[in-house]
Amino acid sequence: MSLSLAFVVAVLFAVGTYLLLQRTLTRVIFGVAIMGHGANLLLQLAGGRAGEPPLVGDDGAARIVGQDGGGGFVDPLPQALALTAIVIAFGLTAYLLAMAYRSWVLTNSDEVEDDVEDRRIARSQARDTAPEEAR
Amino acid sequence: MSLLLALPIALPLVAAALTLLVRGSRWAQRAISLTTCVAVMVLAVFLLLAADAQGAVVSQVGGWPAPFGITLIADRFGAIMLLISTIMIVTVLVYALGQLDDEREFNLHFHPVYLVLSAGVSASFLTGDLFNLFVAFEVMLIASYVLITLGANRGQVRSGMTYVVINLLASTMFVAAVALIYAATGTVNMAQLALRIAELPEGLRLALGYLLLVVFGVKAGIFPLFFWLPDSYPTAPAPITALFAGLLTKVGVYTLIRTQTLMFPHDGGPSIVILVIAGLTMLVGVLGAIAQNDIKRILSFHIVSQIGYMIFGLGLFSLAGLAAAVYYIVHHIVVKTSLFLIGGLVETGTGTGALRRLGGVARQAPVLGLLFLTAAFSLAGLPPFSGFVAKLALVQEGLNLQHGGIVAVSLLVSLLTLFSMTKIWGGAFWGTPEQPVAGRVDDRRTTKLAMNPLMLGSTVALVGLSVVISIAATPLYQLSERAAETLVERDPYIEAVLGPTEVVQQ
Numbered sequence: 001m002s003l004s005l006a007f008v009v010a011v012l013f014a015v016g017t018y019l020l021l022q023r024t025l026t027r028v029i030f031g032v033a034i035m036g037h038g039a040n041l042l043l044q045l046a047g048g049r050a051g052e053p054p055l056v057g058d059d060g061a062a063r064i065v066g067q068d069g070g071g072g073f074v075d076p077l078p079q080a081l082a083l084t085a086i087v088i089a090f091g092l093t094a095y096l097l098a099m100a101y102r103s104w105v106l107t108n109s110d111e112v113e114d115d116v117e118d119r120r121i122a123r124s125q126a127r128d129t130a131p132e133e134a135r
Numbered sequence: 136m137s138l139l140l141a142l143p144i145a146l147p148l149v150a151a152a153l154t155l156l157v158r159g160s161r162w163a164q165r166a167i168s169l170t171t172c173v174a175v176m177v178l179a180v181f182l183l184l185a186a187d188a189q190g191a192v193v194s195q196v197g198g199w200p201a202p203f204g205i206t207l208i209a210d211r212f213g214a215i216m217l218l219i220s221t222i223m224i225v226t227v228l229v230y231a232l233g234q235l236d237d238e239r240e241f242n243l244h245f246h247p248v249y250l251v252l253s254a255g256v257s258a259s260f261l262t263g264d265l266f267n268l269f270v271a272f273e274v275m276l277i278a279s280y281v282l283i284t285l286g287a288n289r290g291q292v293r294s295g296m297t298y299v300v301i302n303l304l305a306s307t308m309f310v311a312a313v314a315l316i317y318a319a320t321g322t323v324n325m326a327q328l329a330l331r332i333a334e335l336p337e338g339l340r341l342a343l344g345y346l347l348l349v350v351f352g353v354k355a356g357i358f359p360l361f362f363w364l365p366d367s368y369p370t371a372p373a374p375i376t377a378l379f380a381g382l383l384t385k386v387g388v389y390t391l392i393r394t395q396t397l398m399f400p401h402d403g404g405p406s407i408v409i410l411v412i413a414g415l416t417m418l419v420g421v422l423g424a425i426a427q428n429d430i431k432r433i434l435s436f437h438i439v440s441q442i443g444y445m446i447f448g449l450g451l452f453s454l455a456g457l458a459a460a461v462y463y464i465v466h467h468i469v470v471k472t473s474l475f476l477i478g479g480l481v482e483t484g485t486g487t488g489a490l491r492r493l494g495g496v497a498r499q500a501p502v503l504g505l506l507f508l509t510a511a512f513s514l515a516g517l518p519p520f521s522g523f524v525a526k527l528a529l530v531q532e533g534l535n536l537q538h539g540g541i542v543a544v545s546l547l548v549s550l551l552t553l554f555s556m557t558k559i560w561g562g563a564f565w566g567t568p569e570q571p572v573a574g575r576v577d578d579r580r581t582t583k584l585a586m587n588p589l590m591l592g593s594t595v596a597l598v599g600l601s602v603v604i605s606i607a608a609t610p611l612y613q614l615s616e617r618a619a620e621t622l623v624e625r626d627p628y629i630e631a632v633l634g635p636t637e638v639v640q641q
Contacts, residue, residue: 039310046318106289113293
């Protein structure tokens with residue numbers, strides 16, 4: 001386990017969370033992307049210690065980290081998992097950008113909009129309760 | 136046997152590619168997607184029969200042995216879910232063919248995406264591997280992102296954005312959870328996880344369990360993670376909302392039950408945390424529904440409140456509780472989908488779903504009134520409808536295990552459900568509109584509501600199915616009990632995947 005990598009994961013999640021809480025759509029998208037990177041890096045960390053590339057040698061023998069004096073494979077599975085996750089995140093970021101653009105074309109602003117119906121119900125309830133408080 | 140497990144996933148994906156190729160011809164598109172969906176439904180029937188006979192049907196894709204390869208598994212619970220979801224997919228497709236008849240552009244992209252969604256749903260029910268579950272979820276969700284924003288109008292883009300971002304956040308957490316679980320156990324195969332997680336220290340096990348609870352809780356829409364749901368569902372066209380309402384959150388509930396029972400079994404009786412969440416989910420959902428003034432929005436809040444009942448069954452962590460939850464899910468999927476389809480019929484017929492603009496639908500279309508009453512009573516749990524059986528089973532088991540508090544909440548929520556249903560009934564089906572839709576002159580005595588036969592037919596079929604569920608309650612409940620048995624015992628599932636030797640070693 002590398003402490004510096006763990007620190008990077010923490011920073012990525014923190015920055016991602018901060019950006020997600022913004023009202024601007026572009027920042028939200030950046031936040032989602034950065035958090036995705038954090039999760040992928042966490043997957044790498046889950047693979048354990050660094051080692052040689054996971055390729056079978058000429059002798060056909062598979063070597064594991066820790067055996068043969070420590071010079072063995074790194075665990076290849078988390079890399080495969082992270083690769084899958086990266087591809088999915090890439091496609092979805094593109095889709096989010098397209099939606100943010102569509103939103104900008106429709107409303108001419110880059111902000112997350114309120115739910116109109118929800119606001120209306122909240123207002124009508126505030127109106128119902130207001131006279132009682134005034135009394 | 137392996138083909139039976141792979142085809143429900145592969146067939147719709149191939150068909151999705153085909154519908155893209157023949158996008159010039161509407162009839163070819165329709166024929167392909169309808170045939171595929173029906174074929175998958177037939178496969179699901181055979182799969183359920185096989186799973187019920189053997190306990191679980193397993194296939195190792197590519198022939199790699201269990202913990203290394205990709206495992207597909209259908210136990211009784213998974214097979215039941217697959218069958219009921221494919222039935223919904225077929226019915227909603229028929230309804231959509233009726234509604235989207237004129238909208239050519241819409242139709243063009245609808246079929247491929249719909250088929251991909253169906254593949255994702257099947258894969259979520261059939262996978263035996265935590266990371267493939269993530270992939271299956273993503274396939275299903277990507278298709279749902281497209282479907283929910285297919286019209287690309289202002290409301291859909293606004294609510295679609297919330298929907299996409301919240302689901303992406305949950306997916307990111309899912310990846311993080313998979314990473315942590317892999318770091319702790321060194322595997323992502325669910326059967327092997329069931330064995331290895333048991334060896335972890337108590338605190339770590341609890342943390343991983345609750346992390347997954349949050350991840351699937353967002354997808355299932357439990358309290359306090361449900362807020363995206365009633366906001367985003369109502370903007371899509373009726374058939375799409377109906378399918379999402381019936382299926383997508385229930386996929387979340389399915390994975391919640393699967394992971395909690397298989398990987399994090401609760402030995403010490405009911406889980407108080409989950410029961411409290413269940414109670415709050417029921418209560419907050421139904422109170423939200425009462426405040427709304429639009430058919431689709433009322434129904435969307437009801438999804439949340441109904442999820443609470445299923446989580447209630449899970450929280451009891453007993454055989455009868457889980458059996459009740461399985462039966463409840465089946466009943467709920469059918470009833471909820473049909474309620475949304477009825478709401479869609481009212482909307483397309485009158486041009487609005489706002490209660491203050493509606494009125495007198497019961498006179499204009501008596502058959503809709505009858506359908507709505509049947510489904511609404513069933514949702515509220517009045518005898519003799521299917522919701523009654525499901526709620527009775529839950530309440531009985533809750534009292535057996537001496538959790539009177541949650542039982543009281545669930546009964547109160549049933550009453551409030553009935554109340555909000557009468558709100559729809561009084562607003563839309565009786566009376567006259569307060570503010571009629573501009574340019575419409577309705578004489579409620581003479582106007583008849585125009586209804587597409589395909590839309591009406593599929594709705595009638597679904598409501599009929601919900602009646603069948605209540606008539607055939609005994610065999611269905613026995614099936615749910617057998618499904619719950621495999622969930623509680625766990626060994627049949629683990630042995631089916633890893634083989635008997637592995638279990639002995641551990």
